[in-house]
Amino acid sequence: MLKQIRLELFKLTRRSRSYIGFAALLGITGLVTLGFKNGPPPFQEMTAPPGFVTVGSVLNGGLVAWFLLRFMIEFFLPLFVCVVVGDLISGEAAEGTLKSMLSRPISRGRLYSAKLMTAVIYTAALTLFLGLASYVVGAVFLGRGALMTFQWGGLFEAQGVFVYSEGEGLVRMLLAYAFAALAVLTVGSIAFFISTLVTNSLGAIGGAMIVYIVLRLVGVIGYFDPIEPYLFTTYMGAFEGFFIDEIPWLEIGKYALILLTYSAAFAGAGFLIFRRKDVLS
Amino acid sequence: MEIVVEACGLEKRFGAFSAVDRLDLVVERGDVFGFLGPNGAGKSTTIRMMLGLIKPSNGSVRVLGNDTWRNRTRALLKVGALVESPGLYKNLTARQNIRVLSEMTGGINRQEIDKALEQTGLLDRSDDRVRSFSHGMKQRLGIAQAIVGSPELVILDEPTNGLDPQGMKEVRELIKKLSKDYGMTIFLSSHLLHEVEQVCTKVAVIHKGKKVASGSVPELLSGKGRLRITVNKPSEAAAVVDGSGFAKVDEVGPGWIVVGVQDGCASEINRRLVTAGFDVSAVIPVSTSLEEFYFSLMGACDVEADQA
Numbered sequence: 063m064l065k066q067i068r069l070e071l072f073k074l075t076r077r078s079r080s081y082i083g084f085a086a087l088l089g090i091t092g093l094v095t096l097g098f099k100n101g102p103p104p105f106q107e108m109t110a111p112p113g114f115v116t117v118g119s120v121l122n123g124g125l126v127a128w129f130l131l132r133f134m135i136e137f138f139l140p141l142f143v144c145v146v147v148g149d150l151i152s153g154e155a156a157e158g159t160l161k162s163m164l165s166r167p168i169s170r171g172r173l174y175s176a177k178l179m180t181a182v183i184y185t186a187a188l189t190l191f192l193g194l195a196s197y198v199v200g201a202v203f204l205g206r207g208a209l210m211t212f213q214w215g216g217l218f219e220a221q222g223v224f225v226y227s228e229g230e231g232l233v234r235m236l237l238a239y240a241f242a243a244l245a246v247l248t249v250g251s252i253a254f255f256i257s258t259l260v261t262n263s264l265g266a267i268g269g270a271m272i273v274y275i276v277l278r279l280v281g282v283i284g285y286f287d288p289i290e291p292y293l294f295t296t297y298m299g300a301f302e303g304f305f306i307d308e309i310p311w312l313e314i315g316k317y318a319l320i321l322l323t324y325s326a327a328f329a330g331a332g333f334l335i336f337r338r339k340d341v342l343s
Numbered sequence: 344m345e346i347v348v349e350a351c352g353l354e355k356r357f358g359a360f361s362a363v364d365r366l367d368l369v370v371e372r373g374d375v376f377g378f379l380g381p382n383g384a385g386k387s388t389t390i391r392m393m394l395g396l397i398k399p400s401n402g403s404v405r406v407l408g409n410d411t412w413r414n415r416t417r418a419l420l421k422v423g424a425l426v427e428s429p430g431l432y433k434n435l436t437a438r439q440n441i442r443v444l445s446e447m448t449g450g451i452n453r454q455e456i457d458k459a460l461e462q463t464g465l466l467d468r469s470d471d472r473v474r475s476f477s478h479g480m481k482q483r484l485g486i487a488q489a490i491v492g493s494p495e496l497v498i499l500d501e502p503t504n505g506l507d508p509q510g511m512k513e514v515r516e517l518i519k520k521l522s523k524d525y526g527m528t529i530f531l532s533s534h535l536l537h538e539v540e541q542v543c544t545k546v547a548v549i550h551k552g553k554k555v556a557s558g559s560v561p562e563l564l565s566g567k568g569r570l571r572i573t574v575n576k577p578s579e580a581a582a583v584v585d586g587s588g589f590a591k592v593d594e595v596g597p598g599w600i601v602v603g604v605q606d607g608c609a610s611e612i613n614r615r616l617v618t619a620g621f622d623v624s625a626v627i628p629v630s631t632s633l634e635e636f637y638f639s640l641m642g643a644c645d646v647e648a649d650q651a
Contacts, residue, residue: 069443076434158430162488165394165426166447167419340397 066168066176067183070150074180079149083142083188090138091196095126095203124209124231126200127193128238128305134192135242135298140249140274141267143188147181148253148266151336155261155343164341174336178254178329185250189243193235209235211305217297218313220306234309238301241318245298248321249274251328258332261343294324344371347496347528348393352402355388355552362388364552365402370530370545372495375522377543377560378532379637385552386532387427390500393530394424407495420448423494425502429485433474437465440473441488451492459491462517478505486514490521497521498530503538515542540633548637550644556636563636569593570602570609572616573625580621587615601629 074080098121151174154160163173209231212223226234253270260266277295280286290296297317303310348370355363363385370376380386391397393404395415404411409418431440438456445451460466463483473481482505489497499518503511519542521527533539539546540560547557556563574580577600581592584600589608594601604612609626616623 065446069446073432073435073443076432076439078434157433158428159432160430161391161394161396161426162430162444163447164396165419165422165424166444167416167422168447169416338398341391342397 063172063176066172067179070176070180071183074146074184080146080184082145084191086138086142087134087188087192088195088199090134091126091130091192091199094130094196095199098126098200099203119205119207120210121204122207122209123197123199123201123204124207124228124235125211126204127196127235128209128211130192130196131235131238131242131301135245135301136278139189139192139242139246141271143185143246143250144253144267144270145263146184146188147250148257148270149263150177150181150254151257152260152263152266153257155341156263158343160343161341170337171333174333181250181254182247185247186243189246190239193239197232197235213302213305216302217300217317218303218306218310220302224305224307234304237309238304241301241304241314242298244318244321244325245301248294248298248324248328251325251332255328255332255335258336258339294321297321344373346370346405347372347374348376348404348406348530350389350393350402350404353389353392353399353404354401355385355392355397356400361552363392363399366549366552366554368547368554368557370496370528372528373522373526374545375518375529375531375543377539377546378530378549379534379536379539379546380532380549381534381641384534384549386534386549387500388552389549390424390426390498390530390532393498394419394422394426396426421495422498423489423491423496424498424500425485425489426498426500428504429481429488431473431481431484431488434472436470436472437476437484437487438469440484441491444488445491448492448494455492459487462490462520463487464513479507479510482506483510483514486517490517490527493525493527496528496530500532501534502531503533503535511538518542536634536637546633548640550641555640555644560633563633569629570604570612571599571625571627571629572602572612572623573599573627574616575622580616580619583616583619583621584612587612 151160154163164170206228208228209226210223213220215221249270252273253266256266256269257263274295277293281290281293281295297320300314300317303314346369348368350366350368353363353366354361366389378386378389388397392399393406393411395411395418398412406418407421411418432443435443437460441456441459445456457466460469463486465480465483465487468476468480473484476484482502486499486502489499503514506514515538518529518531522529531539531543543560545557545559546563548555572580575598577595577598581595581600584590584592584602590602590604590612592600593603602612609628613623613626
């Protein structure tokens with residue numbers, strides 16, 4: 063099993079597709095940092111509640127990492143994860159390498175599990191890379207220091223501006239990014255599921271993103287409030303809980319479990335298909 | 344002899360279409376088994392069932408004693424395969440391709456990978472990416488990954504597809520060598536008759552999903568002897584031959600007839616014609632090639648299908 067994961071990761075590192083997300087996230091990080099550094103007070107307009115005045119600079123690596131997490135989890139992170147994860151099985155089917163692999167004495171369950179683990183590793187790597195890149199790039203160009211975040215409303219009904227020392231801010235950031243990886247994995251697991259059905263990765267990527275965006279849309283329309291608790295998209299923003307002074311561990315744990323259940327359901331459904339599917343490509 | 348591949352009542356239906364229909368096959372250890380049929384006859388579908396890539400609608404295939412759908416990992420332990428167009432990683436080198444695939448079988452070292460590359464004439468290109476390979480080179484790499492580590496059974500689906508005549512010849516030589524020197528059992532599907540005739544010890548012919556003939560090559564061709572008889576009054580002579588009960592006239596020409604006879608009956612036909620007062624000046628055996636046999640078989644199948 064470990065050997066197969068190693069082989070899958072080796073193949074992943076040899077595909078240019080795998081690097082699109084990393085390059086794009088780095089580019090966006092640079093763009094945001096540039097804007098923060100040179101713009102006429104961009105931070106006040108973009109991130110702080112109206113009427114709130116800060117004295118001294120709150121611009122630093124921590125702030126860039128926090129800002130980008132809130133922004134990127136909406137669309138780009140799920141997209142870049144789906145681009146790779148949605149290709150893991152469908153791409154092999156399209157290239158005809160799925161039949162080459164399955165002509166070898168490896169059980170379909172084992173191959174599927176190795177692919178799934180690769181998807182998890184990639185999702186975690188890309189999400190954590192965003193955190194690392196934004197923190198480091200931000201720190202280099204804007205400096206380091208205490209982390210200031212604010213919230214109003216949202217999943218935890220929290221309100222206010224929260225300031226943490228650099229060390230504490232870093233720990234909270236790491237936890238938030240870890241949760242975000244779990245949230246993005248849920249979208250990725252839809253792409254992975256569709257990847258077992260199609261021989262075109264575009265179908266898997268597009269399909270997963272459509273499902274995700276439609277669910278997000280449904281989530282903001284009042285009429286659909288009764289079903290909102292059942293949509294996984296409702297809980298994707300729960301990483302914000304790590305920036306409240308009293309971290310709501312119980313709720314975050316509950317939401318993490320819900321997201322994990324969704325991921326497991328999609329992965330399980332994909333397995334049932336992959337286990338018995340006729341490999342015709 | 345030990346049975347290496349055994350298909351029993353193997354069937355695959357896609358909706359109403361029957362791709363493979365109640366197929367029985369037996370391949371014994373050491374055979375170079377030719378699986379012959381026109382395009383779309385069901386050869387690749389059969390091979391995919393042999394490898395557990397698709398689930399039979401009915402019946403089963405056992406490879407090296409294990410059912411390939413229920414127990415693929417054990418069945419495929421000592422099997423190498425090339426299925427249709429070689430599925431390769433274009434962004435990996437030739438060597439990396441073999442390594443990535445053969446590590447899934449396990450126990451294959453660098454020397455063995457080098458040997459497979461050398462046998463297929465790819466050693467000097469082994470560190471180039473497959474992206475830059477010609478069609479024929481990809482085909483040879485597909486063969487290399489199938490034979491690496493000297494598996495007991497090698498399944499090759501149209502291995503000479505896309506190769507030039509020289510490449511085709513090399514592959515045929517390689518197949519013979521693998522069988523002779525390494526004792527591998529080879530299952531070779533092809534629509535090229537001369538290829539099968541030159542390489543294979545046994546043949547099964549499949550048409551529209553059904554097996555229409557099988558046996559060793561000489562077996563299939565025996566009893567199909569034809570004679571070209573140079574005789575005066577060919578039309579009258581033809582009537583005598585047809586009346587004999589053990590021979591049949593195929594063609595009547597000016598001064599000759601071509602007669603299909605059972606084995607060992609040539610002298611008897613000659614005697615009858617001479618006794619009946621014909622001047623027989625020559626009796627020449629017309630050798631039947633697998634090709635002629637094949638086309639007569641396909642013709643017969645289509646006539647049957649039309650009548651049904």
